[in-house]
Amino acid sequence: xxxxLATSNKGKVKEIQKSFxxxxxxxxxxxxxxxxxxxxxxSFKENAIIKAKAVYKAIDDKDAIVLSDDSGISVPVLxxxxxxxxxxxxxDNAIAKDNLLKLINELKKRDIKKTPAFYTAAIALAxxxxxxxxxxxxxGEVIDEARGENGFGYDPMFIPEGFxxxxxxxxxxxxxxxxxxxxxxxLIKRVLW
Numbered sequence: 001x002x003x004x005l006a007t008s009n010k011g012k013v014k015e016i017q018k019s020f021x022x023x024x025x026x027x028x029x030x031x032x033x034x035x036x037x038x039x040x041x042x043s044f045k046e047n048a049i050i051k052a053k054a055v056y057k058a059i060d061d062k063d064a065i066v067l068s069d070d071s072g073i074s075v076p077v078l079x080x081x082x083x084x085x086x087x088x089x090x091x092d093n094a095i096a097k098d099n100l101l102k103l104i105n106e107l108k109k110r111d112i113k114k115t116p117a118f119y120t121a122a123i124a125l126a127x128x129x130x131x132x133x134x135x136x137x138x139x140g141e142v143i144d145e146a147r148g149e150n151g152f153g154y155d156p157m158f159i160p161e162g163f164x165x166x167x168x169x170x171x172x173x174x175x176x177x178x179x180x181x182x183x184x185x186x187l188i189k190r191v192l193w
Contacts, residue, residue, distance in 0.1 A: 006068035011152035044122035056126035136183030
């Protein structure tokens with residue numbers, strides 16, 4: 001079975017390919033010309049569905065299985081920012097490091113060294129049988145510095161519940177067990193079977 005990912009984010013592609021190693025998993029830009037998908041939903045779920053539907057329609061193959069992810073980090077003390085804007089927190093053309101630094105700076109501005117935060121992952125699946133979606137969460141705290149080289153995005157500043165190291169410092173196998181995306185991917189596998 002081939003699963004087409006509605007993303008070209010290398011970090012997400014790698015993580016999803018490892019979780020679905022029993023399937024052929026390819027980013028959509030390896031099958032069709034890449035195009036911009038406007039993520040104008042008001043929730044992670046809405047944005048995941050928008051992406052899955054857009055790629056499913058563009059591929060124009062009724063037997064295609066398209067999987068999309070919309071995920072991000074929310075910090076309650078900041079009004080749940082960056083939330084659904086996690087990938088564009090520092091601006092539309094920002095790279096992951098810019099977003100990380102902006103969140104660190106927002107904490108520093110408020111003199112916050114450590115505060116509760118959580119990751120959310122919404123996974124959507126578009127198939128000829130319909131649209132399906134699930135969620136996964138990971139809780140912990142963010143700190144006002146980046147530590148470690150593993151993971152991507154906000155991982156170097158996020159300490160999962162029960163740990164004293166950031167996701168950037170923890171081994172990839174540990175992150176896979178804890179990850180919001182891993183939890184959501186386990187749930188969506190049930191839809192595929």
